[in-house]
């Protein structure tokens with residue numbers, strides 16, 4: 001069964017806030033030079049992923065200059081081009097483009113992006129703000145999934161209030177055909193809320209990047225009941241070892257088919273359905 005990492009960052013080292021650089025170096029245990037080598041070479045990144053047991057990965061754009069840093073949609077598109085195992089997700093910062101919906105269309109139709117990641121806590125808007133609604137309408141029309149950061153962040157300037165999974169409820173209701181993925185599963189004190197949202201809405205999922213895998217059942221005691229809605233992500237380069245995270249999930253007291261769904265089957269269904277549209 002293929003393993004899909006739904007949450008991986010490449011960043012431009014020259015455009016990172018200093019606290020982001022410090023965090024990446026500390027959490028990965030690697031120097032920035034080594035990380036930059038992997039974040040600028042798709043072949044080396046794929047080698048690293050394969051060594052860790054990952055077959056495909058979602059590569060995220062992030063345009064959050066005040067809170068974390070910037071890598072452009074263009075840079076991520078070029079990085080992933082010609083590498084089917086690297087799945088590019090665009091970012092549209094609604095405060096930095098005059099027409100966010102048009103920017104999404106450009107990313108998908110002209111640059112080959114297969115999904116969108118939104119960063120409300122880093123970019124300062126609520127997921128249900130009318131300003132971003134045209135973007136959801138386009139994403140639904142294009143048939144691409146939208147991942148939204150939920151829960152806490154340690155980065156300076158991030159605002160927790162925007163990370164409440166409850167804001168996604170409106171979006172799930174208003175765009176019933178749009179796939180919505182709650183990155184970090186409401187990290188902090190909204191785990192139950194995030195899982196509840198996934199249970200309530202057929203189009204809403206929980207992604208577990210950045211959560212210590214051995215604590216998953218503590219955060220989501222009923223996880224097994226929602227096996228079709230949980231998606232693995234690593235948040236690389238912000239961790240020591242993807243392989244260790246995968247092993248920790250495989251050693252949880254869950255059914256084998258639940259683990260297969262979390263580690264790849266659910267993600268494959270979402271990504272491959274999106275591609276058919």
Ligand SMILES: [Zn+2]
Pocket residue numbers: 007009209235
């Ligand atoms: Zn992340």
